[in-house]
Amino acid sequence: MKSSLVIGTRGSALALWQAEHIRDALRERHPGLNVDLEVISTKGDRVLDRQLSEIGGKGLFIKEIEAALVDRKIDLAVHSLKDMPWAAPDGLELAVIPERASPWDVLCPRDPGHTLHTLPPRARVGTGSLRRITQIRRLRPDLQLVPIRGNVQTRLDKRSADREDLHAVVLAEAGLRRLGIWAQGFQVLRAPDFLPAPGQGALALEIRTDDNDTRGLIAPLECPRTRLCVEAERAALHGVEGDCHTPFAAWADLDGDVVTLHARLLDESGRATEARDSGPVGKGAAAVAVARSMGAAVARNIVRQHTTGP
Structure with a gap:
């Protein structure tokens, strides 16, 4: 097992707080582990005179950090989950999603x-x-x-x-x-009037798929409850083929083993197309697949309504 770890992060006050939060959690769980931060500037940080949708949207706050991960300059990337595309690049994975803060x-x-x-x-x-x-x-x-x-x-x-x-x-x-x-x-x-971005309030810990040492170190930070909720939300976004140009909102909650998902697709006028679903997802790895299936079903419902009109 590694004795040291380098976390890649953006340099904003919020990004540093998030990286330091993960650093401190790792030090608490692994006494003696040396954890350093590497601050990386991203295009989203540098270009401030245009809206994100005009310069590329999702990925603007992560590409340079992921490049450092691939190049083995860092061992772990800490992201805001709402900034993450559906699929990680080849050789990388979102290995851990810690407990979520407020999504609102x-x-x-x-x-x-x-x-x-x-x-x-x-x-x-x-x-x-x-x-x-x-x-x-x-x-x-x-x-x-x-x-x-x-x-x-x-x-x-x-x-x-x-x-x-x-x-x-x-x-x-x-x-x-x-x-x-x-x-x-x-x-x-709050819901139901105002829904958050899929994954809002959650962090994503990204690693190289071949780095089992880092995977083992960060595994205790995983929050199964958060994972199920955000997987349903993100699957709904993926199902409507959403990106930075898509006004899409989704919120999932977990009660026991029952996930309830509410999603909303809007147009520029504010007209909304919505869908909800609720059902048991079970536990373990299979539950993630069920949560994703729920998100995909909600997305199909929204797309069907949006296509056919009211």
């Missing part, structure tokens, strides 16, 4: 007391996510939606009058909580 989005208003429903008419709301834009448009078609990029604090700062002068921004609760950024008046946007 949060409205962060400039003036405490406002909610999504009480923002002034034509208020300016910042978000760079097509999924968030279309769901907000579905609930508040009068709002002005302003595309924004940047790290968590940068986006929060855009609410000030000398920046973008936004009435509110929408961010992921998991990122806010992980960075210790929380304020009275933040509104958590």
Whole structure:
């Protein structure tokens, strides 16, 4: 077994928090293991003047890190699962998915007391996510939606009058909580009105498929409950052939061995096509296949509705 491990990560405050969280968990489970971080700049970090959908979408925050993994410059990559495509490149795999944090989005208003429903008419709301834009448009078609990029604090700062002068921004609760950024008046946007991105709030630990030593070290961090939920969500996204240009949302929950999945495909006007499914998935490796099958079935339902119309 290895005595040292190198984790590859982006350099943002949130990405570093996530990598340090995994580093600390590994050190706790394997006393004496030397774990170092290697900060890697990605295209998504460097190009900030255009929306992700304009420059490639999914993969923009991972390609350089995966290249370092393939080249054996690092042993382990820590990603936000929502940034990951359905399939890993040849020779790599998403070996572990740790316990998920909150999957929900949060409205962060400039003036405490406002909610999504009480923002002034034509208020300016910042978000760079097509999924968030279309769901907000579905609930508040009068709002002005302003595309924004940047790290968590940068986006929060855009609410000030000398920046973008936004009435509110929408961010992921998991990122806010992980960075210790929380304020009275933040509104958590929950199901059924507002669904998250598939895998939102979860981390993905990626390794080389031939690296059994690293696989063994990180295996205790796997969360079977989270795995089943996000596999169903991601299978639904894959089933609608979704990418960064697809406003698609999905959330799965597990009660005992019963997974309940709710997914939503939207268009630019905010019109939604939705489907739900629920059923037992069992336990063990077979349960993952059942969860994926549920996601695929929900996707087929949505595609059929979307094709035939209301």
